[in-house]
Amino acid sequence: MKLIGVSEQFLVLLGRENNDQIHRHYDIQLQIPTSSMIINGKRTTDQVLIDSNVKHITSFADGDMLSFLIHPESRIGQNIRRHYFKSDRIATAHLPGLVEQIKVIYESMADLNRLKRVTHTILDRFIIDTSDLQQLDDRVTDMLNCIHSADLAHLQLADVLNSVHLSKSRLTHLFKNEMKISVMRYMTWTRLFRAAQSLVFSNASITATAHQFGFADASHFSRVFKESFGYCPKRLVQEKKTTVSFMF
Template sequence: MSFGFKSTHKVWEICQLLSESFDIPYAFFDKNKDLIFKWPIGSNLPYFESAITKTHPEYLTMEVTWPVIVTLNHFETFIFLRLIEDTRDFGTLVIGPTLPFRLREDQLTGFLNDLGGQLNKVTYFSYYNSLTVIGQEQLKSIGMMVYYMIYGKLITKDKVETRKITEEFEAQVENPDVVVARNRERNTLHHDPAYDAKLFQTIERGNKEELLSLINRLPEGQLGTLSKSSFLRSKKNLAISAIAIGTRVAIRGGLYSEIAFTLSDLYIQKVEDVTHPEGVDQLLEEALCTFADRVKQSIEHLYSKPISKCHNFIFTHLYEPISLDDLVHHVHLHPSYLSTLFKKEVGMTVSEYIQEAKIKEAKHLLDWTDYSLTKISTLLNFTDQSHFTKVFKKITGITPKKYRLTGNERSISN
């Protein structure tokens, strides 16, 4: 394929179809980063040309030729597509900005305050309200479609790269073991809540891989606002709250409390030092992953390798039927030996432990969701609701119905 003048016109025609179908702005820059054409003509979008050519020009000279989705600090999202044939550089097509969700007035006010009142409020609000809302999955599909229309090749969604503009800052946190030792010497010792529950459970179980998977699937636009005066302050408050909860569940998962609280203090101090919203996100992810890693280390030190593997298998298969045979095949030990070893190290039989793990999961579901008892019993593979209720009462002393009626405050304190 040769881009040339006619092909440049073809790119313009593709963009016209795109704008008519999805109401998305676009621009085309040549290899010297000079603007060739854009739509809407005469538009004055605050982050459109200036953010691309002055603040983030590196995206106009990327070496990759597949679509790259870039989200700026205040949620404006663009698709960048480099037009390169063999070794010849024809420029970069920029599609956007769009928004992943409609921003609330308090969020926009926070953005403005963070910018120090540099922009007119009416103009700023009008700009954001004019942007089309397109979720990331649909945006990936648009990137795939445009790539196909230009290059004539079909790519899969996982080929579409996603990036976030983040502030570069030193996120290294002092070793908490050293701090604890020093302290001893001194003798100074709104999205779906079910998502939150599941996320924090991954920390309690020391499962960083699942934690990262959940973080990447964070529901769009559902976070609360803990400061109306500043979006950055709101982000920090949310991060501090999440770190506090992460501390508690890490302790519940087996992490030594002094280590957990020291980590919490160090990360909260770092959060307060950050000067950009995306830096807060980056640091929070690091904090939660550190908690998960530490819990995993604690579990592995507490039990032998076969029993640690059994723990992990049970936690990752709670919503499936689990038997001793499953564990035997997983750790490759004789059933009698595994049963004896498990009882010796854990203090209960395999079946008792599986029941307790499922009831603990049921308590989370009762606390954080409105699922019926029938649905919970089915999800956790109990024979029926009656069997679920019987086992629940045997382990907790009360029925699941009564447990739910007492409120969900235990989800944090248990």
């Protein structure tokens, strides 16, 4: 599969790929087959949503697939988790017309604005009313703002905690309670998405990118990146010249 889009909330890939090994990713996966796919031994033509860290095997009978890898703690991720994973951590949806829209994506590779618009339209169909999503505690919002505005190469946990006047233990508990993820894990996830953007939109090497976003070395960065996305940074760099990529 090839990367066609990247943002701080999700990555988008398009193409054909078989993975007959049991695997899991930190991201939430939305898989939209153009024909049929086999998930954990069961064939389906429906769209499949897989929650974070759920073991699965995916293979395809024929056709391509549009795949979203979504930050679990993003607003999109929270919405999907709340509305689709109530009884099962692998859910299906049956929304008509998506195959035709994927065909439009192929036709729009030379028109970035149209490509962006169609991709957003597809993802928006899976988003339920967001009015009931819980508003974050102001102190958690301050911590998020600190992370998002910081130089990630040098950002330390202490910097984030010191941005709010509350004890370390209370802050870490508050953040995890609100975000369902530790502060450190959120920082790592933010680094990964920023690094993915940099690899797509700049000519920086994998080693330079690793250091730029606070990873010890290229090996550590590559390992964490693949664990999170199931996609190697090296492959991203190799394919970006033939992949239409854009920021959402």
